[in-house]
Amino acid sequence: MRILTRLLFAVFLPHVSLAQLQELNPVTQKPSLYDSVVKIEVATQSPDYRTPWNSGRFQGGTGTGFLIGPNQILTNAHVVSNARRVLITQRGSSQKHVARVKHIAHDCDLALVELQYFGPFEDLQHMELGGMPSLESRVSAIGYPVGGERLSVTQGVVSRIDFSSYSHSRADSHLVIQIDAAINPGNSGGPVIQDGKVIGVAFQGNNQADNVGYIIPTPVVNRFLKDIEDGSYDHYMDLGITPFPLFNPAMRSAVKMTESAKGVLVANVVPEGPADGLLERGDILLSIDDNPIDSAGNIRIGTEFVDMNEIVERKFAGDKVTFQLMRDGKEMTQEITLKAFPYSRIYSIRYEEKPRYTFFAGLVFQPLDLNLFASFSFENQRLRQLFTDYVSEGLFRKHEDIVVLTRVENDRLTTHMDKFRGLVVEQVNGEKIKNLRQLHECLNQENPPEFYEIRFSGAAVPLIIPSAEVASAQARISAKVGITKPSQLD
Amino acid sequence: MKRFIFYLLLIGSTFAEPGDSVVRINSTLQNYNAAQPWEKNPPRTRKGLGVLLPEHQILTTAAMAADAIYIELKSADNTLNLPAKVVAIDYEANLALLAPDGDAGFLSDLEPAKLSEPVKPGSELSFYQLENNAESLETRGVIRSMELLSTFVPTGYFLGYVVKASMQTSDNSFTLPAFHKGQLAGILTSYNSKDQLCDVISIDIVKAFLKDNEDGSYQGFPRLGVGTTTTEDPHFRSWLKLPEDGGGLYISRVLPSGSAAKAGIEKGDVLLTVSGFQIDRRGYYTHPDYGTLFWPHLIKGASVLGQKIPIEILHQGTPKTLEVELVESPEPLLQDHGYDQAPPFLIKGGLVFQELSRGYLEAFGKDWTKRAPLNLLDVLSNPEDYEKQGRRRLVILTRVIATEATIGYDRLSSQIITSVNGQSIAGLPELAEVFKSTPSNGIHTIETDRIPYKIFLDEVLADKVDADFIQRGLPSLSRLYEVSQ
Numbered sequence: 020m021r022i023l024t025r026l027l028f029a030v031f032l033p034h035v036s037l038a039q040l041q042e043l044n045p046v047t048q049k050p051s052l053y054d055s056v057v058k059i060e061v062a063t064q065s066p067d068y069r070t071p072w073n074s075g076r077f078q079g080g081t082g083t084g085f086l087i088g089p090n091q092i093l094t095n096a097h098v099v100s101n102a103r104r105v106l107i108t109q110r111g112s113s114q115k116h117v118a119r120v121k122h123i124a125h126d127c128d129l130a131l132v133e134l135q136y137f138g139p140f141e142d143l144q145h146m147e148l149g150g151m152p153s154l155e156s157r158v159s160a161i162g163y164p165v166g167g168e169r170l171s172v173t174q175g176v177v178s179r180i181d182f183s184s185y186s187h188s189r190a191d192s193h194l195v196i197q198i199d200a201a202i203n204p205g206n207s208g209g210p211v212i213q214d215g216k217v218i219g220v221a222f223q224g225n226n227q228a229d230n231v232g233y234i235i236p237t238p239v240v241n242r243f244l245k246d247i248e249d250g251s252y253d254h255y256m257d258l259g260i261t262p263f264p265l266f267n268p269a270m271r272s273a274v275k276m277t278e279s280a281k282g283v284l285v286a287n288v289v290p291e292g293p294a295d296g297l298l299e300r301g302d303i304l305l306s307i308d309d310n311p312i313d314s315a316g317n318i319r320i321g322t323e324f325v326d327m328n329e330i331v332e333r334k335f336a337g338d339k340v341t342f343q344l345m346r347d348g349k350e351m352t353q354e355i356t357l358k359a360f361p362y363s364r365i366y367s368i369r370y371e372e373k374p375r376y377t378f379f380a381g382l383v384f385q386p387l388d389l390n391l392f393a394s395f396s397f398e399n400q401r402l403r404q405l406f407t408d409y410v411s412e413g414l415f416r417k418h419e420d421i422v423v424l425t426r427v428e429n430d431r432l433t434t435h436m437d438k439f440r441g442l443v444v445e446q447v448n449g450e451k452i453k454n455l456r457q458l459h460e461c462l463n464q465e466n467p468p469e470f471y472e473i474r475f476s477g478a479a480v481p482l483i484i485p486s487a488e489v490a491s492a493q494a495r496i497s498a499k500v501g502i503t504k505p506s507q508l509d
Numbered sequence: 510m511k512r513f514i515f516y517l518l519l520i521g522s523t524f525a526e527p528g529d530s531v532v533r534i535n536s537t538l539q540n541y542n543a544a545q546p547w548e549k550n551p552p553r554t555r556k557g558l559g560v561l562l563p564e565h566q567i568l569t570t571a572a573m574a575a576d577a578i579y580i581e582l583k584s585a586d587n588t589l590n591l592p593a594k595v596v597a598i599d600y601e602a603n604l605a606l607l608a609p610d611g612d613a614g615f616l617s618d619l620e621p622a623k624l625s626e627p628v629k630p631g632s633e634l635s636f637y638q639l640e641n642n643a644e645s646l647e648t649r650g651v652i653r654s655m656e657l658l659s660t661f662v663p664t665g666y667f668l669g670y671v672v673k674a675s676m677q678t679s680d681n682s683f684t685l686p687a688f689h690k691g692q693l694a695g696i697l698t699s700y701n702s703k704d705q706l707c708d709v710i711s712i713d714i715v716k717a718f719l720k721d722n723e724d725g726s727y728q729g730f731p732r733l734g735v736g737t738t739t740t741e742d743p744h745f746r747s748w749l750k751l752p753e754d755g756g757g758l759y760i761s762r763v764l765p766s767g768s769a770a771k772a773g774i775e776k777g778d779v780l781l782t783v784s785g786f787q788i789d790r791r792g793y794y795t796h797p798d799y800g801t802l803f804w805p806h807l808i809k810g811a812s813v814l815g816q817k818i819p820i821e822i823l824h825q826g827t828p829k830t831l832e833v834e835l836v837e838s839p840e841p842l843l844q845d846h847g848y849d850q851a852p853p854f855l856i857k858g859g860l861v862f863q864e865l866s867r868g869y870l871e872a873f874g875k876d877w878t879k880r881a882p883l884n885l886l887d888v889l890s891n892p893e894d895y896e897k898q899g900r901r902r903l904v905i906l907t908r909v910i911a912t913e914a915t916i917g918y919d920r921l922s923s924q925i926i927t928s929v930n931g932q933s934i935a936g937l938p939e940l941a942e943v944f945k946s947t948p949s950n951g952i953h954t955i956e957t958d959r960i961p962y963k964i965f966l967d968e969v970l971a972d973k974v975d976a977d978f979i980q981r982g983l984p985s986l987s988r989l990y991e992v993s994q
Contacts, residue, residue, distance in 0.1 A: 261960055266917030269967035273952050286961040300962065400890055404883045411960075435742035470748045477890060479761030480738045483748040 053170055054110050055086040055143045056209060058163040059094055059118075059132065062104040068394035069425075071374035071385060072502045077103075083162035083209030085146050085217070090137040093240070094208030095222050096123050096130045097187040100370040107134060110170055114139075122247040125370055126255050128187040128222050128235065129243045130208075148237045149216030152177045152196065160200050160221050160232065162209025175200025175232065182326060183233070186223055189389060190367040191255065193332060195233050202232030238333070246335055253336045254364075256357035258328070259292020260285050261411065262316040265303065274303060275348050281305065282345065283316035283327075290413030292360055297353045303345040331357065362415040365389065365406070376425075377459040377506040380484055380492040381433040384444065386420035386455050395425055395441070401477040402443050418443075420454040424475070424482075428500050432484070432492040439482050442475035456508050527688045528645045530561045530622035531637050533583035533681045534569055534593070534607070540576045541847075543872030544908065546854040546863060547984055552578065557684030558639065559607065560693050563621045567607040568715065570684040570698055571598050572661050574605035575848035582609065582616070586643035589615040597718070597727035600848050601665030603698060603710060604718045624719075625692035625712050629798050630654055634672055634687045634709065636697055638679040650674025650707065655799040657806055658708050660698040662846050666803070667730075668810045669695070670709040676700045713810055721813070730809045731816070731835035734767020735760050737780065740790045749779060750826050756789035757781050757823065758804065764838065765896065772820070772833040779823035783807040808835065842892045842903060843867055853937045855987040856978065857944055858971025859912035860955070860964070862926065864937050865903040882923035884958060901992070902936040906957065906964075912974040914967060921964070924957035938989045 059082045066075040082098030084107070092107065099105055099120045106115040116134050123130040134140060152158060159174045179197035198211070202224045211219045211234045219234035246252055263286035265271055274284065282303040288294050298304075305311065307327050310318040317324045331340060340355045365388045376385045385391055387406055397403065405421050408414050414421075422444040427436050444452045447461040448468055462471060467486035474481045497505065539552040559569035559582070567582065574580060580593040594610040609616060628634070630652050638646040650672040658669035672687075687695040687709050695709040721727055737758040740746050751757055757779040763770050781787070786794040788804050796802045812818055812835055820833045847868040855862040863869065865888055873881040888895050888903055895903055906924040909915045926934050929943045930953055944953065947968040955964040975986050 263961040264917050267965065268916065269914065269952050269965040269970065270917065272967070273950070273954065273963075273965040284961065398879065400878075400883060400886045404887060407883060432744075435739075435745070470744070472748065479736065480745065480759060481748075483742065483744040485744050485747065488744075 050143050052144055052146065052212070052215065053161060053172075055146050056110065056161045056163075056170060057084050057086070057092060058082075058108040058110075059084045059092075059098055059208065060106040060108065060115065061099055061102045063101040064103045065101045066372075066374050068374050068385070068390050071376040071383075071507060072378070072504050081163060081205050082207045083164075083205065083221070084132055085161075085208075085210045086140065086143050087148065087217075088145050090133045090140070091121075091145075092118070092132040092134070093210075093220065094130050094132055095187070095220065095235075096125050096128045096370075097222075098208045099123065099130050099132060100125070100187075105132060107132070109140070109143075116140075122243075122252050123371070124243050124246070124252045124254070125188045125367065126185070126191045127193055127239050127243055128185050129220065129240060131244075131247065146210055146212075147216050148240060149213065149218045151180070151236055151238070152213050152218045154178070154180065156213060158198055158200075158211050158213045158218060160198070160202065160206060160209060160211045160234070162206040162221060164203035164205035166203070171206075173200040175230075178231075180236075182329070185235075188367040190363075193239050193255075194236050194329075196236050198232050198234060199230050200232050201230050202234075206232075242333060254359055256293070256331055256334055256336060256338070257360055257363060258294050258331055258340070258355065258357075259289035259360060259363075259410075260294050260298055261287040262304070262327075264316065265314040274301070274345075276303065276345075281311055281313045283312050283314060287411055289360070289410055290416065291362075293355050293358050297355050298342070298344070299346065301346070304342055305345060305350070306343040308341055309343075363410050365409055365421075368393070373507050373509075375420075375455055375507050375509070377455060377462070377508065378493075378497070378502050379459075379462045379505075380489045381428040381430045381496045382424055382436070382482075383426035383428070384422050384455065384458055385425045387423050387443070391423065391425070397423070397441050399441050399443070399477070402441065405443055405476070417451075418453060422452055422455055422458050424473075428496050430492060430496050430499075432488055432496075436482055439473075439475055439478065442478055444473060445476045446472075446474040448472050459506055459508055527622060527635075527686075527691050527693075528585070528637060529620040530693075531585060531639065531645070531686060532559050532561060532567060532616070532619070533557075533585065533587070533639060534559045534567070534573055534684070535581045535583060535681075536573050536577045537579040538576045539578045541852050543852070543869055546852040546861075547856075547988070555683045556681040558637065558681050558686055559684070560622045560686040560696075561616060561619045562606075562719070565609055565613045565616045566596060567593065567616075568686075568693075568696070568719075569605050569607060570661065570696055570710070571600045571603045571605045571848075572698070573684050574598055574607065575600060575661075577849075580607060582607070584615045585639055585645070587641070591615065597722040598849075599718055599727070599729060600662045600846050602667050602714055602718055602730060603661035603665065604696070604715065606719070606722060622686070622688075622693040623691075624716060625689045625694040627711075627713055627798065628652060628670070628689050628694050630800055632689055632694075634670070634674075634689055634694055636674065636676065636685050636687050636707070638677070638682055638685060641680050646677070646679060648674050648676055652709075653706070655711070655796075655802065657803040658698075658710075660708055660710060664845050666805060666809075667714045668711040668799075668802070668806050669698075669714075670707075670711055672697075672707040672709055673705060674700075674707055675705050676702070676707065711810075717810065717813070728814050728837070731812055731814045732764075732767065732838050733769045733805070733808045733833070733835075734764035734838055735769045735774065735780075736762030736764075737792060739792060740779070746790075749823075751779065751823070756787055758788055758790070758792050760822075764841075765893075766839040768833055768835050768838075771836060772831045774820070774822060774831065774833070775824070777825075780804075780820070781823055781828065782819075782821040784811065784818045784820075840901075842896050842900065843889060851988055853988050853990055855937055855941055855944075855989070856910075856975065856983070857953075857986075858914035858966050858974045859910040860906055860915060860918070860966065861908045861910065862904055862937060862940060863907045865905050865925075869907070884925060885923055888925075899933060900935050904934050904937055904940055906955070912977075914970040914974045918964060921961075924959050924964075926955060926957055928956045930954055936992065937987075938992050941987060941989055 062079045084092040084094035105118040107118045118134045121131045121133045175198040183195040185191045202221045206221045209221045210217045219236045223233045225231045262283045282305045285302040318327045342353045452458045471484040472481045536555045557573045559567040582591040591614040592610040593607040596606040596608045598605040635649045652670045654671045657666040659666045685697040694712045699708045738761045760778045793801045817832045817834045821830045870881045904926040909918045953966045
């Protein structure tokens with residue numbers, strides 16, 4: 020056994036530089052940089068959107084975090100999402116310290132954790148954030164991945180710097196560094212260092228490729244730290260426009276552009292988005308904050324061509340973006356104030372939230388979002404179209420919530436109602452339904468109509484429930500199905 | 510040994526020998542490529558049997574003749590053959606009438622089959638198959654039930670028999686004739702070997718099909734032109750103020766200009782009786798001989814076009830009896846099928862325009878209801894929303910071929926065309942007409958329902974690209990049709 024351990028060590032030895040070997044030496048008195056990398060154990064409770072009244076699943080997992088300031092431990096959002104208990108272990112110690120999540124940003128997969136008692140960690144070094152590493156330069160990923168108990172270090176080179184997707188929310192894309200060292204479960208949230216400084220946070224791998232790991236670079240980390248300075252996280256900002264490349268000569272001539280002119284076409288403006296009323300369909304965007312925009316919607320930063328959204332990526336709610344644009348052949352300037360746009364979060368997986376629902380006489384209604392989509396397989400074409408066009412066509416004005424009948428519990432009252440499952444509620448007794456709360460109120464009136472008449476989008480007939488039978492059915496079905504709470508509206 | 514016994518039984522049969530009227534049919538079918546409508550898909554062959562009727566006409570299924578480019582009749586012993594043509598075809602009812610294309614040849618030596626009187630559940634049918642060596646195989650079965658079956662076009666439901674029988678694989682078995690006491694009693698269209706059940710088109714539908722064609726022009730089966738929903742739910746019934754017992758079907762959709770619409774039937778009415786038969790809450794009625802049948806048989810099987818039938822409805826709570834004249838249904842925005850029709854298309858500068866059809870959506874594969882673009886599926890489920898806009902057909906930009914004129918548009922597809930150069934587009938011939946005149950700036954403006962909402966096309970460049978297409982082997986830039994006024 021001992022021989023085997025030595026052999027393994029020998030195999031890994033060439034990858035570790037001398038300086039790091041000294042730091043690995045346990046006789047060193049002063050805490051090393053590695054000591055600032057901690058193991059995070061998390062117990063989670065994840066809601067079940069199929070049975071929203073239940074407590075959900077209790078599970079657990081481990082990840083890595085690192086100290087960046089006094090009682091500030093940085094890690095990934097996905098390490099501490101839906102956490103009910105967070106415990107932190109120092110390197111070389113078995114004592115578990117209670118901690119809590121202070122700030123969490125699901126759209127960039129980062130979180131800040133703090134200890135209940137910081138005392139035992141006070142002597143540790145605060146790891147310093149560096150800049151962007153260059154391509155082909157060597158980096159080391161440190162963490163507590165699967166395959167052993169102790170700290171692990173893997174080395175690799177920076178193989179790509181790209182704008183790519185962050186899988187935690189399933190909806191966001193930001194700057195990403197790809198390295199050729201594998202990132203394994205448990206590595207998540209660990210620092211990736213170069214010349215003693217943190218150049219990123221290890222966060223995801225790629226199932227379709229070998230020896231590929233992805234890290235969150237420091238511009239994204241710094242933005243997160245700046246965003247939370249005011250005590251709360253406000254999310255990334257979005258312009259709420261859809262650009263269309265102006266490559267086609269006929270299209271260019273139709274919008275009166277000269278052959279050499281640059282600029283990208285605005286194909287759609289999200290109603291009530293930050294650009295609504297300021298930009299219009301058919302505008303040609305010439306520059307953003309004085310950076311000229313090319314026909315594909317890219318700008319030049321240093322030597323790299325990047326999407327013009329990169330300018331918006333670095334900004335916060337309330338910040339301004341200035342566009343130079345061409346409208347009807349006239350050049351003009353528009354200043355857009357960025358603001359949070361919560362409707363677009365329908366396309367992100369949500370955490371920490373209790374699933375909303377209302378239970379009425381054997382029928383379960385829930386608002387549509389990505390969590391619900393992931394739990395049920397919806398096939399109704401109207402529902403899918405409402406979801407797809409929710410933001411771009413401004414459907415949130417009509418349907419703040421897209422309320423879906425998700426379950427029909429079997430009972431003598433609901434025998435013939437299964438055909439309505441998976442459809443979107445349009446009206447109740449003639450009243451258009453905008454959100455779950457309104458539906459709940461319509462179905463729980465003090466002086467109910469003789470029949471509740473629920474109409475669904477695209478359905479030929481309404482669902483009819485005689486109000487005289489509601490109370491007994493509600494009690495009977497709740498008891499049988501085990502629904503202890505009839506609704507969760509917030 | 511077993512086989513020997515079987516033949517002995519066959520010889521011992523007291524019925525007239527129907528094998529003399531059976532001919533082999535070998536069809537070569539070829540349809541158009543949905544994505545590249547200017548060309549055809551590879552040909553396929555189907556082998557089945559047909560039955561000789563008087564005047565050298567041969568009855569078989571529409572599945573044997575739809576999209577056929579060549580139909581060959583062969584004698585039972587496979588020695589003689591004869592080219593055939595289609596005389597009449599009904600894709601919904603899955604029936605086709607063929608005739609020799611020229612001389613009657615070996616058909617003159619065969620004995621035409623007689624048509625059986627209607628059969629009932631419990632009646633025995635025998636199916637004929639032919640072996641490669643011309644031996645005939647007879648399999649007998651009993652009619653389990655009579656139902657409305659869809660045997661070819663998914664929307665076409667007609668009276669058929671479900672027969673319990675144990676069939677075997679043999680030559681030319683795609684379509685098989687069924688006999689009762691030696692007379693033609695139906696056509697077998699499919700066999701489920703797991704349950705040993707056969708779907709058979711009924712003699713009633715065969716007779717109606719043949720009768721319609723007697724005058725030489727085939728018109729088709731009538732339709733009421735309504736969509737219905739059951740009234741089983743007691744709460745729904747009391748909301749409709751229907752009595753707790755009794756039947757009735759809720760009319761949830763009325764096809765504009767159809768038979769029902771012309772007679773004044775409205776959405777929300779409740780269908781109570783058709784031709785004197787009570788319709789129950791699930792849509793069934795009791796046929797005196799056939800048992801429980803689904804109501805459309807009263808229109809499609811038991812009536813003919815031009816006939817006036819009494820229909821009783823509940824209109825806003827009041828019973829009303831109407832005389833409904835069964836008229837030809839108007840052409841729908843989306844056709845149910847596109848058999849034997851070359852799909853119209855128009856190519857302009859690399860933009861490919863087609864008319865939306867059910868066939869186009871089905872070309873998205875087995876899961877087409879999930880995979881086809883949402884905006885096009887919406888047309889299928891809610892055609893009324895699009896008919897209102899004065900369209901005869903829905904023109905879509907189906908794809909973009911990469912050319913000089915389509916730079917930047919390469920990834921556009923499945924866009925519904927709303928207008929071109931400010932003019933609304935009722936169909937593909939109308940689109941071709943609009944493209945004939947060029948706006949003063951030399952650029953066509955095509956407005957669509959999706960991003961980027963406006964596509965611009967340079968007339969001169971498009972002409973140049975189109976000339977290149979012809980040089981590169983595209984047979985034609987368009988396939989259009991005459992618009993009847």
